[in-house]
Amino acid sequence: MASMNENYETQLNKKHEYLCELLSPYYQNDVAVFKSSPSGYRMRAEFRVWHEGVDLFHIMFDKGTKEKYRVDNLPAAYPLINSAMEVIIPLLKDNQTLRKKLFQIDYLATTSNEILISLIYHKALNEEWEEEAKVLKNLLSAKLNTSLNLIGRAKKQKIVLNQDYVTERLTVFNKAYSFVQVENSFTQPNALINQHMIEWSIEQLRDVEGDLLELYCGAGNFSVPLSGYCSKVLATEISKTSVNAAQVNIRDNHVENLTIARLSSEEFVEAFKGLRTFRRLEGINLNDYQFSSVLVDPPRAGLDEQTIKLIAQFNYVLYISCNPLTLAQNLKDLNKTHKVEKLALFDQFPFTPHIETGVLLAKR
Numbered sequence: 001m002a003s004m005n006e007n008y009e010t011q012l013n014k015k016h017e018y019l020c021e022l023l024s025p026y027y028q029n030d031v032a033v034f035k036s037s038p039s040g041y042r043m044r045a046e047f048r049v050w051h052e053g054v055d056l057f058h059i060m061f062d063k064g065t066k067e068k069y070r071v072d073n074l075p076a077a078y079p080l081i082n083s084a085m086e087v088i089i090p091l092l093k094d095n096q097t098l099r100k101k102l103f104q105i106d107y108l109a110t111t112s113n114e115i116l117i118s119l120i121y122h123k124a125l126n127e128e129w130e131e132e133a134k135v136l137k138n139l140l141s142a143k144l145n146t147s148l149n150l151i152g153r154a155k156k157q158k159i160v161l162n163q164d165y166v167t168e169r170l171t172v173f174n175k176a177y178s179f180v181q182v183e184n185s186f187t188q189p190n191a192l193i194n195q196h197m198i199e200w201s202i203e204q205l206r207d208v209e210g211d212l213l214e215l216y217c218g219a220g221n222f223s224v225p226l227s228g229y230c231s232k233v234l235a236t237e238i239s240k241t242s243v244n245a246a247q248v249n250i251r252d253n254h255v256e257n258l259t260i261a262r263l264s265s266e267e268f269v270e271a272f273k274g275l276r277t278f279r280r281l282e283g284i285n286l287n288d289y290q291f292s293s294v295l296v297d298p299p300r301a302g303l304d305e306q307t308i309k310l311i312a313q314f315n316y317v318l319y320i321s322c323n324p325l326t327l328a329q330n331l332k333d334l335n336k337t338h339k340v341e342k343l344a345l346f347d348q349f350p351f352t353p354h355i356e357t358g359v360l361l362a363k364r
């Protein structure tokens with residue numbers, strides 16, 4: 001029987017071949033491939049909860065058949081998540097207040113041994129729930145020997161025991177950074193791969209002169225470390241929660257040349273063209289920037305037409321993509337003005353069809 005490592009290499013080779021074939025109209029040179037750990041790599045995981053008489057367990061759904069299946073242990077999940085999954089079930093099972101109408105449990109962990117657990121309900125949460133949840137939180141913290149945060153969610157309700165975020169600590173080219181990661185907002189799921197993605201991005205842009213623009217910046221995952229290698233950085237993002245987290249990350253990492261504004265990429269296009277003014281851009285003068293490069297890390301849908309037109313003006317485009325199909329579509333347009341110089345495959349989700357790609361494009 002093939003070992004897990006052999007299987008890991010096989011699935012990675014398949015992704016590599018697929019990506020090379022898909023992007024062959026734009027790039028035929030070597031692809032940098034970044035391997036993940038085959039298991040224990042997922043820093044966040046969400047499960048539905050199944051009630052069966054007195055029993056209670058985590059479930060997931062098969063993507064093909066849509067059938068539910070029981071999950072007592074998820075090999076892909078970070079070990080702290082697996083320990084929490086194991087410990088929480090017996091504590092919930094015998095507690096009617098905590099288990100009644102509980103339908104989902106989300107976990108968010110960090111490599112710095114913090115964990116946040118969200119219990120999501122189809123019922124209003126009352127004081128009795130809060131009292132029981134406090135006891136649960138203390139029991140879990142003691143059993144897992146970790147700093148633990150617990151959140152109760154229901155329709156229009158969010159009860160936070162301690163805090164609704166964790167702080168991830170990543171080392172990028174020997175420099176330590178802290179990143180506040182807020183519950184229910186986007187964070188890169190694979191911490192090791194994320195570290196590779198940030199370092200690879202720095203390598204592509206470190207010798208480029210001029211200022212950097214980042215669209216879809218989340219909580220500053222790329223822009224905070226990249227700011228150390230650029231003169232000035234302006235970053236934009238649509239989510240208020242992520243922008244607020246980004247402001248904390250700028251402060252905590254003592255970054256002084258990075259400004260973050262809450263704008264969608266579509267809104268930024270309008271602001272950049274001078275078609276609209278935004279109160280959210282107050283105090284930011286776009287003419288103060290001499291942008292030479294742009295980093296985009298859009299959602300699975302890829303870039304819209306107007307954003308493509310905007311970024312086609314920059315000398316360098318660094319495109320981080322979580323969907324090779326929309327990336328290929330966008331490259332069809334960008335290829336008219338830019339040439340793909342570098343390509344990287346980041347194995348963010350081993351043993352799944354997902355492929356994370358990095359592309360450096362330079363103006364023709």
Ligand SMILES: C[S@@+](CC[C@H](N)C(=O)[O-])C[C@H]1O[C@@H](n2cnc3c(N)ncnc32)[C@H](O)[C@@H]1O
Binds near residue numbers: 322
């Ligand atoms: C794949 S995530 C990348 C986030 C960040 N680069 C990171 O590494 O954590 C995509 C981000 O785009 C944001 N987003 C989605 N639609 C957007 C839009 N139209 N304009 C700007 N940001 C958007 C999401 O809130 C999310 O934070």
